[in-house]
Amino acid sequence: MSDRVAVIGAGxxxxxxxxxxxxxxxxxxxxxxxxxxxxxxxxxxxxWFPYAAERSAAVDAMLATTLERFRRIVADHPEAGVDLRTGVIVERSPEPDRSWTAWVDATAVDASELEAIELPAGATGLRTTVPLATMSLYLPWLRERCAGLGVRFERRAVDDVDALARAFDVAVVAAGVRSGSLLGDDASVVPIRGQVVRVENPGVTEFVIDDDDPAGLTYVLPRRDCLVLGGTHEVGATSLEPAPAIEAGILERCARLVPAVAGAPIVSRAVGLRPGRERLRIEEVPGRALRSIAAYGHGGSGMTLSWGTAERVAALLE
Ligand SMILES: Cc1cc2nc3c(=O)[nH]c(=O)nc-3n(C[C@H](O)[C@H](O)[C@H](O)COP(=O)(O)OP(=O)(O)OC[C@H]3O[C@@H](n4cnc5c(N)ncnc54)[C@H](O)[C@@H]3O)c2cc1C
Structure with missing residues (x-):
């Protein structure tokens, strides 16, 4: 009989x-x-962009794996809501980390090459094409594919992983920011609050990410259903309520970066808690009542490392 696997978490x-x-x-x-x-x-x-997560040779391999898997999804499943999008990564430091460009085509750009974007004074940029997922489509698509392969879904809170031993042989803990406390052996997961505001897209086709803006993390991301304007990086903050003052700052910074977004009608607002951790935790957790695998700690790179994570968990279970 095949092992009965419980995956805790539907992110x-x-x-x-x-x-x-x-x-x-x-x-x-x-x-x-x-x-x-x-x-x-x-x-x-x-x-798909490495941000606020471990960087190491092992994680770099996961970046590459995930990119390749997304490229295949884009080619084979347009309904999944993932697109290859061109955009600009704003660089402000004299020696920016460009190691992630090993797997993509990326070209340095200067302000004179950009029309719709106002590069901040002194900044340079890198133009590249990477996967961008409309999560309101992609997550349901993943779920549907799972269901098609016989995966069952149960809506319930797990407060004791060991108690799953009655019904399962393996537990995979993919509970995001709550994974450490659920396992009870890891206090090193730190919430990194991120707030966004979604607006009607006035016609922006390229994304822009300026994560070193001294006024705050700033990005403009065109999804299929809206334009996502962000953001924040608040270590240790846990409020899930969108804060109006923070939103005003996001709108102001984004309009400075991409003037076309000024005054775009707001569609919705959202806050998420990134599962911050110095290192990803993808490993067997010893001493449990059932075989347990940790799969969390992705910080600001959960989508970016998702398929690499899935493959590593599968390899651990081989
Ligand atoms: C504003 C913002 C922008 C971001 N942008 C990007 C980006 O552009 N690219 C990128 O790669 N990443 C980005 N991230 C980071 C990314 O969202 C996270 O890394 C990712 O969501 C982590 O996924 P996860 O599945 O581990 O956790 P989650 O999405 O948090 O899912 C956790 C799941 O576990 C369940 N759960 C938790 N505890 C229990 C329990 N006790 N019992 C039962 N179920 C439980 C929850 O219901 C949920 O289904 C962004 C994050 C934020 C906040």
């Missing part, structure tokens, strides 16, 4: 992992206390 990590395991023939049930569209993952921009 982008839980769903991608469930799909990967089901595709390998495993008997998978996803346990989550909220709908995927209420997860942090649904708040994500969500662009």
């Amino acid at each position: 982008v990590i839980g769903l991608s992992t469930a799909l990967e395991l089901a595709a390998k023939g495993r008997d998978v049930t996803v346990l989550a206390d909220a709908d995927s569209l209420e997860s942090t993952s649904a708040v994500a921009g969500a662009v």
Whole structure:
């Protein structure tokens, strides 16, 4: 009989992992206390770009794996809501980290080459084309693919991983920012609050990310259904209520970067808590009542590392 696997969490990590395991023939049930569209993952921009997460050779391999998997999804499944988008990464430091460009075509640009974007004084930029997911489409698509492969979904809170031993042989803990406390052996997960405001797209086709803006993380991301304007990076903050003063700052910074967004009608607002951790935790957790695998700590790169994570969890279970 195939191992019965419980994946705790229906964010982008839980769903991608469930799909990967089901595709390998495993008997998978996803346990989550909220709908995927209420997860942090649904708040994500969500662009393939390493941000606020571990960088190491192992993680770089996951970046590459995830990029390749998204390229295939773009080519084979237009309904998944993932697009290859061209945009500009604003660089402000004299020696920016460009290591991530190893897997993409990226070209340095200067202000004179940009029309719709106002590069901040002294900044340079890098233009590149990377996957960008409309999460309101992509998460339901992942879920549907899972269901198509026989994955079951149960809406319930898990407060004791060991108690799952009665019904399952393996637990994969993909509970985002709550994973450490759920396992009870890891106090190192720190919420990194991110607030966004979604507006009607006035015709912006390129994304722009300025994560070193001294006034605050700033980005403009065209999804299929709206333009996502962000953001914030508030370490340790946990309020899920959008703060009006923060939103005013986001709107102001984004309009400075991309003048066309000024005055665009607001569609919705959202806040998510990134699961911040110095290192990703993808490993066996010893000493539990059932075989347990941790899969969390993706910080600001959950979408960016999702398929690499799914493949690593699957390899651990081989
Ligand atoms: C504003 C913002 C912008 C972002 N932009 C990007 C981006 O452009 N690109 C990128 O790669 N990443 C981005 N991120 C980061 C990304 O959203 C996270 O890294 C990612 O969502 C983490 O996914 P996850 O599946 O681990 O956690 P989550 O999405 O938080 O999912 C956790 C799941 O676990 C469930 N759960 C938790 N505890 C329990 C329990 N005890 N019992 C049952 N279920 C439980 C929840 O219901 C949920 O389904 C952004 C984040 C924010 C906030």
